[in-house]
Amino acid sequence: MTETETSLLHRIAAKDRKAFEALYHRYDRRLFAFILKLTRRADLVEEILNDVLLAIWKGAGGYDARSRPSTWIFGIAYHKALKAVARREPEPSGEPEAEPVDRDEPESLLARRELATVLGRALRTLSHEQRAVVEMTYYYGLSYQEIAEVMGCPVNTVKTRMFHARRRLREILPTMGISGSAGQEST
Amino acid sequence: MIDGKRWERLHKRVWDLLPWYVNGTLADGERRTVELHLAECLRCREEIATCQRLGETLQQTREIAPMVHPARLARLMERIEAEERDSRRGWRDALLAPGRGLASLARSTPPLARGALVVQLLLLVAVTGLFVRSPRQPAAPAPAPEYQTLSESAPAPAAVARLRLVFAERTTEQEVRDLLLGIRGQIVSGPSALGVYTVEVPAGPDPLEKVLAHLRAQPRVSLAEPAVGQL
Secondary structure (H helix, E strand, O other), X not given: OHHHHHHHHHHHHOOOHHHHHHXXXXXXXXXXXXXXXXXXXXXXXXXXXXHHHHHHHXXXXXXOOOOOHHHHHHXXXXXXXXXXXXXXXXXXXXXXXXXXXXXXXXXXXXXXXXXXXXXXXXXXXXXXXXXXXXXXXXXOOOOHHHHHHHHOOOHHHHHHHXXXXXXXXXXXXXXXXXXXXXXXXXX | OOOHHHHHHHHHHHHHHHHHHHOOOOOHHHHHHHHHHXXXXXXXXXXXXXXXXXXXXXXXXXXXXXXXXXXXXXXXXXHHHHHHHHHHHHHHHHHHOHHHHHHHHHHOOOHHHHHHHHHHHHHHHHHHHHHOOOOOOOOOOOOOXXXXXXXXXXXXXOOEEEEEEEEOOOOOHHHHHHHHHHHOOEEEEOOOOOOOEEEEEEOOOOOHHHHXXXXXXXXXXXXXXXXXXXX
């Protein structure tokens, strides 16, 4: 799979549209979700996604196969997303709207929706960088080395961001039963 | 046994690695270090449980990523084409519109290179003159573009499909927007007295049933049906 993606990128560098379409189909949804999770800005996702895909089309020749293609691609998405958000700050005002409750919903769905709301609110209190580390770790299953490559920073920075994110989430989430113990870390 | 300070350093190192122990991406050596430490550290064992719950919760609250819609790719390819044509046209304009293009080119070019450019340009003009009989009017309106950019007001796509949608009560505007974004849909009319929206989606190789199935799977959509005739 990795080899195929590498060869797709090489073909894209040679302006092969079929290869670009194939890569697009593999990454479109993943990138959409990634950008949405990172920015929490549904109004910006599509624009950023297009910029990312365009950057892949234009810059595939710069892929040097030192990292996995997915790491390279998510790196582009990460930087484009952060830039777009910085251009558009501030985010639409503060607290996200409380999810409307439909009494007819099954209880499990209701609980899930409430959980999503609380977790979403907690994640919003993190910086974009901290949120990106949390999402890339738990949602995308990347190693800390891969995250460092995506973010273009040292691995220790990744660990520090995660450290602060965990501390922040621990303050906010005990009511959700996510943070079980007082969990004292050593500093 | 290791002394207190070394133990604390090890504990800190392991503590920092726990999220990646949980997601299974640690290298073998680091994983072994974590496991040895876990055997004797209650705080880290508890933290492992917290990390696991956080990971599981994030997975459970997976947000809806819209299905890949062919219109999105088509639009992107149009944009790529437009940009490539623009960049080609940019060069052509710079060469063919002496007043504007050349002046700015000359301003940003060092004197020595400017001389070389002038010689090349004279040659180019001479060679072009052999082939071009009627001189181009710089002020003439640009020919109708053979492509369409995103910023132009789009004519109706060749093929569109219309759906009827009813959203669940108390669906927020944001949720409606997200849902429409996912299917590249546009509201063309509604809501009717019964709360029915008519939504247009670009028709593509994806069968309409797939779009409908995607919509019907969304908790905020009460009804999604192909529209027959007008409301």
